Amino acid sequence: MGEEINENILNTGSGPANNTGVEEVSEPADCGVKYYTLEDIRIHNLSNDTWLIIHDKVYDITTFLEEHPGGEEVLLEQAGADATESFEDVGHSTDAREMLEQYYIGELHMDDRQKKKEKVKRIITIK
Numbered sequence: 001m002g003e004e005i006n007e008n009i010l011n012t013g014s015g016p017a018n019n020t021g022v023e024e025v026s027e028p029a030d031c032g033v034k035y036y037t038l039e040d041i042r043i044h045n046l047s048n049d050t051w052l053i054i055h056d057k058v059y060d061i062t063t064f065l066e067e068h069p070g071g072e073e074v075l076l077e078q079a080g081a082d083a084t085e086s087f088e089d090v091g092h093s094t095d096a097r098e099m100l101e102q103y104y105i106g107e108l109h110m111d112d113r114q115k116k117k118e119k120v121k122r123i124i125t126i127k
């Protein structure tokens with residue numbers, strides 16, 4: 001009788017019935033991603049509605065403005081636009097990069113990314 005109980009206890013851990021965590025049902029990786037055009041983003045350039053683009057990702061940093069160690073002014077200067085260059089120029093820490101994640105709202109529209117790439121190509125060609 002005692003043996004039977006022990007067997008049951010062992011089975012709960014390795015038995016096939018309980019597969020908790022085996023099949024992760026996390027948020028979908030791609031579906032549900034929002035794409036914003038430069039036009040969409042540009043209007044969010046206010047101190048109570050502030051979006052930024054960094055590396056083709058769109059962030060709503062409205063609630064972060066006051067917390068930014070570099071001050072809110074520098075962020076507002078970039079509001080509604082691509083802040084990749086200024087963000088990288090400062091040489092932000094890994095911590096700063098991780099902070100970005102909590103403000104992520106979507107991706108820059110593919111069409112607007114291509115425009116940027118074309119510009120770069122042209123500069124190279126002229127040279």
Ligand code: HEM
Pocket residue numbers: 052059061064068069070071074075078083086087090091092093094095096097099100
């Ligand atoms: C939403 C995006 C941003 C986040 C999460 C962020 C976060 C941070 C953090 C955590 C620091 C402290 C130093 C460090 O850990 O690197 C910092 C410093 C700084 N940031 Fe940002 N930052 C952002 C965007 C920007 C942008 C776009 C600019 C420039 C236009 C900027 C300019 C600065 C400056 C000048 C400092 C230095 C402050 C000092 O040491 O006196 N940041 N930022």
